Amino acid sequence: MDQDDIEMEIDGEDSLDIHVVTPGEVVTRDSAFMRGHGTYTEDETLVASLAGVVDRVNKLISIKPLRTRYNGEIGDVVVGRITEVAQKRWKVDMNARQDGVLLLSSVNLPGGVQRRKNESDELQMRTFFAEGDMLSAEVQAFFQDGAASLHTRSIKYGKLRNGSLVTVPSALIKRTKSHFVTLPCGVDVILGLNGYIWVAKHVPISPEQANQPDALYHNDNEPIADQEREIIARVSNTILALAKHNNFINDTMIVYAYEAGSSHRVKDILKPDISQEIVQTARAQFQEAQQH
């Protein structure tokens, strides 16, 4: 069980040579290594505290668990739901270890609304975000207790409309260049790194509109045609199918899986045999593309 020799694999990703450890297992006795996430030191040895794959980057050893709650990093794009309106701040459910915090000072107030004292009272704050509202935001910092501090200070962030929420395990969302994607089928997808994904009708916002008091925080949906609704539902189900089979999720995979499922009815995509077929086809396509 305990290994006296160091068995380090380079890049634990390779499915043939992954080094799996379980809690309490000695990872290495070489004191030259530094302890990273998922390990602890006991005497001179480095011990695992999680079940997962050993990941070594230079002298830092950490354990990557295969399933865990979202633990963010600064700069992460997240999607969340307002749970509470408090003094000069909102609390946001991000499916993380704690609710995130959105400070009043971290949101865009439309031009023309002056920062007077009374705007911080709760009634006024609810004209921006109220309990239940969905929003996209970026992690700007962390509080000492680990809670994320969010901001929506760019035009691409803010209140979400015209669509619906899909929830997947956060471990399946990979960090990419852009988490705001418009799919070829005409649907917008916001891939929150916390596992919340917003799928909606593509509605462009112009910079002029950004300054209208109503534009940012209104709650009205655009008119949505039946066909658009169907496509939104199809994309939602496709994402859920990928998640069910533990496949990572990014725009490319969604497109492959969408195409693979196009011959099926929207509501059938989640049936076990159909979703399996769709995911396998998409995976094969992905692997083929990788080789070119």
Added chain:
Amino acid sequence: MAARLEIVSPEGLRVDGRRPAEVRRVLTRTGVLSQADGSAYIEQGNTKCLAAVYGPREPVKRAGVLHDRATINVEYNVSSFSSGERRAKLRRDRKLLEIGLMIKQTFETVVATTSFPRSEIDIYLQILQTDGGAVHTAINAATLALIDAGIPMTDYVCACSAGFVNDQAILDLNFLEESADVPTLTVALLPKSGKISMLGLESRLHIDKLEPVIALASDGCMQMKDTLDEAIRISTRNLAKTVLH
């Protein structure tokens, strides 16, 4: 009056054909509940337990929040249809609450709660069927579910029961043996350090007999460790294969 049941026959066999130091057949599975952060199902003989873990997450009750660590909550429930005689559900059965508290304290020693201040970790244990050993099965299920949820722990918590009857110690008692007035000791062990983190005794046991019973129970815990660890390794390996990078 029925004759007192012979727990261990002269040939050294118990009512279900086991040897005194033999643990029942164990079956485990993790990730059985899609909504929970971590979950596990264990069958030990005919005892069946389902464990669900949520967290670390935003606490529901403000009152229990600790500023420097996570709070662990354990709820231990036994289904009305779980035992030979149907038990009517008593609201907030005190015995169940006591067991929940005991299990909570056991896990507080191994879970790295200081990594998650102001949050809570909820462990929900449901006994679906009991044929003896419900508490230790629940502890083992909780261990698997916590690992499944990716919550850091310094060690496994492995539990087993042992008793003393017909002049010898027996391991992993079933319902018949437990109800036959056999003093039963439930032990939870931290395998890496060898420390006992929980000890519970239901009836009187002579002090001379205590040591062999504890030793046997600890042995049983180590056997459980092997079983649980094997299960975790297999599921980790399988998960690693499907989550493509």
Added chain:
Amino acid sequence: MISVSERDYITKGVDRSVRADGRARLDFRDLNLETGMITQASGSCRVTLEGGTDVLVGVKVEVGSIEPDAEAAADADDIDDDGGARTAGGGGPGTDDTTGSSGGGTHARNRGRISCTVACSPSATRVFDPRDVESMCNEYSQLLNRVLNSAHGGVDLAALCIVPGSTCWVLNVDALVLDYGGGLLDAIFAATRGALHNTRIPRATVEQTDGRVEFEIEDEETEIVAGWEDVPLTVSMSKIGYRHIVDPTPLEELCSSARLTVAVNRRGNLCALQKGGEGGIEPSLLAEMVQTAKQLGQTLLSRHDTLLAAEARRIAKGVDPTGFR
């Protein structure tokens, strides 16, 4: 919790019969059913819905006394052929007077009973306030009890009688909600009907010697629950805007102002009707909903029977249930 825009999106989608998951208003999600995984229970069944709802029902059969007080209330809405047989003379349990209950049919003193409880595992109830959970469990328990013990409940309660006037079988039906993903009540009824199909009752033989009635229970010989096929299923319809849908997701339930639950059996009879939720339903809409429910009920029942038949075959072959494995 739900946002204004989500509520609008869902309501308009329902109106257009394109729901968020692509279903039409009257489409059900796929249902998985398995029986017999709780080997120590007399019968068990687990139902899971795509979307997370997970219900486990265990049935435990026990010998009980026929309650003398239960007669007055129960007989009030019974069609009683005996007329005046209820008068004094029929004593309490344990008496050997069996003359007043010959034939008897639906007479309360000649039948067994079903006792139901619905409980929620804490893992399922995170979304709700604890008091809401308790009142929901109470409401569902009451409905199950009423339906199964009524004339249209399906189960032949008279067949559960062991010694008329004194002893009977009591079927304890315990439903445990393991996870919540919407559509809970219908899933509970589906699991209950499945569990009753799976339940085996030990054979009771009654002997009358010297005016004393004795009975013996043989564990080895078991019988099915007579009448299980006639146990109804429920179709719950949620009103959203001016329309109604079946099998709602949790977000859809948040958008719904009222719910109508209709219990239907395989003969097409209406067995029970219950309205839930704070909103109102227009009378014309009500009639339409009931009609729709009756039709949908038949579809659900035939799907249910197919699943149960497959389960019966699996059990006959000696294949163990997957359960939670």
